[in-house]
Amino acid sequence: MRVFIFGIGGTGSRVLRSLAMLMASGVKFDNPSLEVVPVIIDMDAHNGDTARTREVFRNYYAIRKTFIDPGATSRTDTFFNTKIKSFSRLEAGSTDAADIDLQFDFQNNNDTFAKFVNYNGLSQVNKDVLELMYNDSANDQDFPELYLNLTVGFKGNPNIGSVVFNDLKNSQQFKNLESSFTDQDRVFIISSIFGGTGSSGFPTLVNLIRQSKNPNLARAKLGAITVMPYFNVDSNEGSAINSSLFNTKTKAALSYYANDDAISSINALYYIADHNQSGTLPNVEGGREQINNGHVVELLAASAAIDFIGKADIELEENRCYEFGVEGDINPMNISHFSLPTKEQLIGPMIRFAYAAQIATKMIPQLTDNTFYKAKELNIAAAMGIPNEYHKLLTFFEEFKQWSAEEMSSADNGRAFQSFNFRDPEHLNNLVIGKEIKTSWLSKGLSLKKVAEHLNSIETSEPKDLAVPLKYMNMLYKTANECLTALGQLP
Incomplete structure (x- = not known):
């Protein structure tokens, strides 16, 4: 059984990193044929969190290949017991750690949003519609949406992300997923919903899966973890990232999801958030400098993926929602606060x-x-x-x-x-x-x-x-x- 685990945006990358740590520690699963296929979807190709997670999985693969018996499975008493497979080489066997590439390859990710939608080639009527929908100011201080440079992601704009993500269906990687997906495989999606990348990528990816021409993918056992606000960032008037808007964006996303048939079709939907946001993280819009500390919420979000993988098919026949609870609202937490x-x-x-x-x-x-x-x-x-x-x-x-x-x-x-x-x-x-x-x-x-x-x-x-x-x-x-x-x- 292969489980494709999609980490969308910065939070998705960081949760995948936590998942790698848990798998390295030897967490067990009942299915001896389990293969985990980690995938990062982020327009910000040079994001520091993304690069760090990619390196962690490459090291995981190299360590498992050298130090672990080839016959070891996710049921074996050892570290690094779970097999991982490269998303870019679904049909071929990877022979080197460099082959383990998690990054989903976006096309035209060096363009502005205007170039992505071919603004100059549109009729005047369509240009007018776009200018009504998206801020087209020539002043960078107004954070113009239409001229947003996509190299550092969507800067908290799901209205841009939803358009860009819809183009995933035309990518060769998604076509490879469609052609190779079997009735034994599963999909799990990790995303935050208080920014731009995760909140737009999550429903778009679910829709692409449910509308797939491959019936195995369209009917796949599907799980997801929806990560709501769990940190604040430093206030910066020159940044498009404003943590005071995180809750507003979350409410808007949840309101949309509540009426989305594809979201309702998810077999296991997990929610997690943390209202205790007394500290602040550096306000970095993207790129190599965006490297956040690991967070307990990301660890617990990774545990949702483990819970989903461990569920029998019969447990996923009825669609359900899940939340994670601990023994008391305590800060700082320690091991004693877990069940x-x-x-x-x-x-x-x-x-x-x-x-x-x-x-x-x-x-x-x-x-x-x-x-x-x-x-x-x-x-x-x-x-x-x-x-x-x-x-x-x-x-x-x-x-x-x-x-x-x-x-x-x-x-x-x-x-x-x-x-x-x-x-x-x-x-x-x-x-x-x-x-x-x-x-x-x-x-x-x-x-x-x-x-x-x-x-x-x-x-x-x-x-x-x-x-x-x-x-x-x-x-x-x-x-x-x-x-x-x-x-x-x-x-």
């Missing part, structure tokens, strides 16, 4: 991955005298003979640490999520915020020495003929699992 099912399905794997990330990046470099480290066993000093791939793994671990412990805990987000403490390289006893492992003169808990004992013991128990990269990942997973067991009941 038990969420802890078991998502938080547990995240904690295991956090242990592995700290062991790989901070502890193993201190254990060069241990047996497992040496050339006869793993030869970590020589990067196991795969320096590029080993570097990508460490880079992924570092990004996970930054995303989970630094970005999501920022007060600028409005609602902070305090999950992990990676500051101590000598032990793991206080890595999980809210649940410290007790120590005494008899037991030092998850000390550097204890971690070394686990690594040495697990290395000797692994098959002698197992490829070194696979052995290394097994050791990380099993050692991290021992740490999770030592932690005991989650807070």
Whole structure:
């Protein structure tokens, strides 16, 4: 089963990044044939959030190819267990991480909106209609819609985005999707509805799917997460982005969706928002400089995709709406504020991955005298003979640490999520915020020495003929699992 997951706009890209982190942590699904096909749809081709997410998935693919058994499935006890596939190569097998390209290729994305609709080639009557519908001021301070440069997206203008997105049906990539989509495949759409890209792209994409000439796509099991306002941006009179209008735009979008037959046909529609928006993020209209911190709302939005993938077909026969709830309106949040099912399905794997990330990046470099480290066993000093791939793994671990412990805990987000403490390289006893492992003169808990004992013991128990990269990942997973067991009941 393939699940095409479309992330529309900046929020869509950031939620996809959170999804990559959850899949890397080894979140399980019941379907062993699952393949996730991530797709980013954003007119702003050079957006910083988009570029970061694309790199995360490329590293994911390269790591899985090198460190994970080829026979591993989404039911396997390991990290990076879920297969991903490139949207640009649906028919062919990707052989290199560079082939994993998530970006939907928009045509004419270097034009103004006027050029996109061929304004100069229209009759005077049609020009007059366009000028009535869109601001055609020659003054940039008036944020003229008709002459908006599309290279940085729609700047909060869904009335422009809906026109541009409707052209997706003529793209080769959408035609490839139509031609290859089977009755076993599914679609999930991620979008915000308080800007321009997501609120226009979401209903347009749903309509294109439901009106497809391929009956498998037209009748596909379809899920979506509608992300409502969850952050504010700095006030800037020179910017077209104004967070004081986010709620107004959200109400307008919801009002439109309520009367849209295609939206009503969605099998599982998830909603999420956060009224706690006390902090502010930098006001960047787009381009390479738009790189927002990870946010707990994006993590929870990614969990909606996981919930949808896990639903049996019979659960999707009746169209339903879902919301995410936590144990109290608390800021900052920590792991204790999630329900038990969420802890078991998502938080547990995240904690295991956090242990592995700290062991790989901070502890193993201190254990060069241990047996497992040496050339006869793993030869970590020589990067196991795969320096590029080993570097990508460490880079992924570092990004996970930054995303989970630094970005999501920022007060600028409005609602902070305090999950992990990676500051101590000598032990793991206080890595999980809210649940410290007790120590005494008899037991030092998850000390550097204890971690070394686990690594040495697990290395000797692994098959002698197992490829070194696979052995290394097994050791990380099993050692991290021992740490999770030592932690005991989650807070």
